[in-house]
Amino acid sequence: MKKQFLKAGIVGLLFSSLLTVNAWSQSDPTGKRRVSDTYAITNATIFAAPGQQGIKGTVLFQDGVILGIGANLSLPKEAQVIPGDSLFIYPGFIDGAGLMGVTKPKDPERPKDFVSSNPPDELAGITPWRSAMDQFSITGSQVEDWRKSGFTISQILPDGGMLPGKATLMILGKEGNVNVLKENTAIAANFSGSRGMYPATVVGVMAKFRDVYQNTSLALDHSKLFASTAGVKRPEMTLTQSGMAAAVQGQIPVIFKAGSDLEVRRAIALQKELGFKLILTGLENYENVIGLIESSGTPVLIKLAIPDDKAVKNQKTEDVTEATKAQYERVKKAYENAIKQASLLEKAGIPFGFTTADAKAEDAMKAIRTLIENGLSEKAAMAALTTNPASILGISRMAGTIEKGKMANFVISSDSLFKEDAQIKHVVADGYIFDYEVKKKSTNGNGKTEGETPTITGVWEYTSETPAGSSGGELVISKDGSGYAGTITYDDPSGGGKVSAPIKNVALNGKTLTLQFDVNAEGMTLTVDISGEVNGTAMEGTMAVAQFGSFPLTAKLSSPNLTF
CATH class of the missing domain: 3.20.20.140 (Metal-dependent hydrolases)
Incomplete structure (x- = not known):
């Protein structure tokens, strides 16, 4: 009887109602819903207008409208803080x-x-x-x-x-x-x-x-x-x-x-x-x-x-007539004139x-x-x-620069925007955050690009499908020396509200993320295993308790807590 009670309680706990996350903390890297009503992107390099020097500071916005920009903004307590370290913010194009x-x-x-x-x-x-x-x-x-x-x-x-x-x-x-x-x-x-x-x-x-x-x-x-x-x-x-x-x-x-x-x-x-x-x-x-x-x-x-510059790049330098050389020169000049206009x-x-x-x-x-x-x-x-x-x-009154009162439209890049290796990591349009996978140059000299090691640090919003129905929760992962640490939140089995537990044995092997956490219920300690494949800001895998089997799990890595 006790085992049946635990099975119902723990499965219900883990897979039916782990945590009802407050609406302001929800996120979706696809931009299909706002991460929050109020955000603060902090410690980023902000280029508020063309020709202006970049400043280290914070951009605060709510409901798609910029509330403030600067180095010493007073942030409302409800603001979701998005660390923007090493990132560059420009007005939306x-x-x-x-x-x-x-x-x-x-x-x-x-x-x-x-x-x-x-x-x-x-x-x-x-x-x-x-x-x-x-x-x-x-x-x-x-x-x-x-x-x-x-x-x-x-x-x-x-x-x-x-x-x-x-x-x-x-x-x-x-x-x-x-x-x-x-x-x-x-x-x-x-x-x-x-x-x-x-x-x-x-x-x-x-x-x-x-x-x-x-x-x-x-x-x-x-x-x-x-x-x-x-x-x-x-x-x-x-x-x-x-x-x-x-x-x-x-x-x-x-x-x-x-x-x-x-x-x-x-x-x-x-x-x-x-x-x-x-x-x-x-x-x-x-x-x-x-x-x-x-x-x-x-x-x-x-x-x-x-x-297209192929006609210029493919010009031969040997065994061509003077007439061909003259034609090459005309083609080259036409191309050069076009790109300097x-x-x-x-x-x-x-x-x-x-x-x-x-x-x-x-x-x-x-x-x-x-x-x-x-x-x-x-x-x-x-x-x-x-x-x-x-x-x-x-539309200058509403767009074109990053100013208080204008629309929250930003381009957020990995480096100064016009550098060759700079990549756009995030775009904010109307206050909605869209995340994009960043590529890095191949080191093998083949001219192709390869994906970076998946980013797992941040806040994951996960959902699991069970016979009891669909449920979701929040998983926070942060860097800890050469490894990872973090917490997971869920409903207290005793009915005491929401509680959290530390995660352990966090490992990233290629694109596969694995971790564990313990749940204490009725004097028993149950270990829950999570395993999933990470692709960009999405993860698919399983959540399992040895005694009760495994269930499908999907997760999205949210912008507010260091997808950045």
Whole structure:
């Protein structure tokens, strides 16, 4: 009878209700829920704004809002302290124009009376009434890829034709949240026409843009006259004109994709002719129009990518003709000119941001470092990632720097951000913490990367599945000389509330973590064995008591207690 009582009590203790952890101490490295309402990242090197010296100090934030920054902050007792020793904190990056998480809408069917010279606007890619929100999913893989590269806010553009719709400002935060900072922030425009119908050419696109813009202006004037004058025929604005109205009225800009210097000239010419607010995005070849950009005062977003240098690296040095050598030199010069363009923008005093559209997240930091190596200052590079796009998008009051009252959006790296070996370990977006596995250079000279020894120090939130149901608890592991020590918490078998026990025999063999702890109940001491395989911030394994068998266990390593 006593053994049956112990079995029920201990199994219930260990696997049904080890500990109900307070909500403020829960964490999830995937960012699916906040670690706590209030956090303090302490003893980190903080770069609050581009060009500022790093300071050793604390960043305090609550509910996604920064409460304070400095070396001697008074921390509220409820704050979860996150040691940030040896880490570097920067403002979260801002994407001035992106397609991450955006899908292209389905093409409508052509009507039976379709005329290619005068197609319906929707067929011709003229849909300014559409919203990027309707095409966006935060669960898209590109969103996670760009967040992993440090981006916390993106102005997402709709995908489509010459006037695909309106942009939306999104924060790359928790899945399931609304995450919208502002809708209808700009009208997206492209110089690409429609296949097999008007406008199929660049000249046709420009003519059609003028037509849409001017007809919208006339429709707005008619609406004003109707509202103030008796006897005026009721205006009938089309869906296209209603969608275009905000840009014609100067309430939002037109964000024109203009990759080449010729397209830059065309977009600025349209702006001067019609008078709308203009932002240029997707710039790739713009060296020859930097003076025009400067004189027009047009905000610009350059593509966060550099040309492929394979053609330069693969050039032969022997047994080639003079003509081939001349061709090689032209290719090399074109490449060198392309990667120094950003520095020319800086020298001209033109503040610019980046667009992630048509770029690769995994190559982003390499591209920025290449630009720095070719004349762009680190201050200008950081400004292009933070304060410049914040200004261009009109969100400087909430983002771009680390200041009291702004959003808790941070990039946390293992070293000074623009160093070659620096890696982004954590990203905080909207106060949610996302953890990323850090790689280290291989020492065998094969050019590949190898994972570091798994990190096990910190607070683990674990769950075990038993016939009695699902239960969870908290395991704290810290470094102790050349080994490890720590505690595990659980409910007192006698009903006295929550208690803790020291863990023992902690060992990490490759990716396998093993440890034990003792539970005293009814005068008996039972040893509980935990064994699991650690992959990044996750662990899968078993929790076992010799007398009662083993049960599946999963765990997550939480940020607040030294995943950092």
